[in-house]
Amino acid sequence: MIARLHLYLVDAAASVVIGVLVAYAMVEHQEKPWWLVVPGATLVAFPVAVRRRGPVVALAVSTLATVAVVVGQVLPVVALGAPVGAICFALYTVAVERNRTWSLAGLVFATVAVSGVSGGEPETWLVCVAVLGAVWAMGYTTRLRRSFLQRESASQAEQALADERLRIARELHDVVAHNLSLIAVQAGNAAHVRSPEHAYEALQVISETSRAALTEMRGLLGVLRSDADLVPSPGLDGLAELADRASLAGVRVTLDVRGEAVVPEGIGLSAYRIVQEALTNVVKHAAPAACAVLVEVTAEAVRVEVADDGPGVKELGVGHGLIGMRERVAVYGGTFGAGPGPDGGFRVVAELPVR
Known part of the structure; x- marks a missing residue:
């Protein structure tokens, strides 16, 4: 709002300066009475102050007023510099704000009018075409540049939206994979145990895990469907809850x-x-097993190590789990490794530089 007001003040100042110059030329060269000077100068210069509101009307009024004061011998031809300045202001705005058809029509109209009242000689035509054509070219170039920047901004916004949706899809995969793995393990335990107490405990874990999964999924899907505010993202303070859930699943x-x-x-x-x-993979492939999670936070990086003493794997899979972890690390230019541990089992090591 302040920047817009500043532009209007600049236009008003330019209008006043042009009006004073036109009025001075009328009085200095023709010695016309004030009741001709004031209306004539106002009609020529005032459209500059409101050119952003109606550029086409401003151009038409300034041009026609210039023709009128010259034809009516209120303003001498030798003093056309100030009125042409007002026409240039309006023409530039038309070239910026209106399409090519309107701006070219304005250029032709202004060139014919100014050339006609200035004598119509060939050299006059050339000067008018050069001056007004340069003004039109600057305005039209500005219009093209603004259009390009708007398209680029829209493209960046669409790309950012696509990236955000992809990130949310990955978050959704993590949530579903982790919680459904816990539910599957506990459901298997409930189906095989003979003790009602153990079966009840397994069902209790299934109930709590499914509720937590549904809550997190609703939040993520809500972001995809609307502009709802994002809930705080989980962080290092949520690791204890992850460990508790994995423990309930037998790890x-x-x-x-x-x-x-x-x-x-x-x-x-x-x-x-x-x-x-990593804990999801341990639950799915190594339970029951022991797992050690080490997170080291320094000023330079965050190092994550998850190691279990399970049977390990003969070859690494190509599922979304390891790929997703590797991509998360790559975003921050860190290092990632996954494979059999030195003492057996499986180990995941990731280092995330803190920028």
Whole structure:
């Protein structure tokens, strides 16, 4: 709003200057009475002050007023400089704000009018075409540049939206994979145990896990469907809950978080999802097993290590889990490794630089 007001003040100042110059030329060269000078100068110069409101009307009024004061011998031909300045202001605005058809029509109209009242000689035509054509070219170039920037901005916004939706899809995959793995394990336990107490505990875990999964899924899907506010992203402070859930699924988890737990939100979310996916893989492929989760936070990086003592794997899979972890690390230019541990089992190591 302030920038817009500033532009209007500049236009008003230009209008006053042009009006004073036109009025001075009328009095100096023709000695015309004030009741001719004031209306004539106002009609020539005032459209400059309102050219942003109606550029086509401003151009038409300034041009016709210039023709009228020259033909009516109120303004001498030798003093056409100031009125042409007003016409140039309006023509530039038409070239910027209106399409090519309107701006070219305005250019032709202004060139014919100014050339006609200035004598119509060939050299006059050339000067008018050169001056007004240059003004039109600057305005039209500005219009093209603004159009390009608008398209580029729209393209960037669409790309940002697509990236955000892709990120949310990955978050949804992490949520579903982790919680459904826990539910599947507990459902299998409930189907095979003979003790009603153990079956009840398994069903209780299924109930709590499914409710948590549904809540998180609703939040993510709500973002895709509307412009709802995002809930706080999980971070390092949510690792304890992840460890508790994995323990309920038969994986003995020891969690060790070293250093200051306050990290950038993106780093914290990536570390959380890496631990979540790693624990999901342990639950799916190694349970029952023991798993150690180590998170080291320094001023330079966040290092995540998840190691289990399960049977390990003969070859790495190509599912979304390991790929997703590797991509999260790559976003921050970190390092990622996954494979058999030195003492057996499976180990995931990721380092996320803190920028």
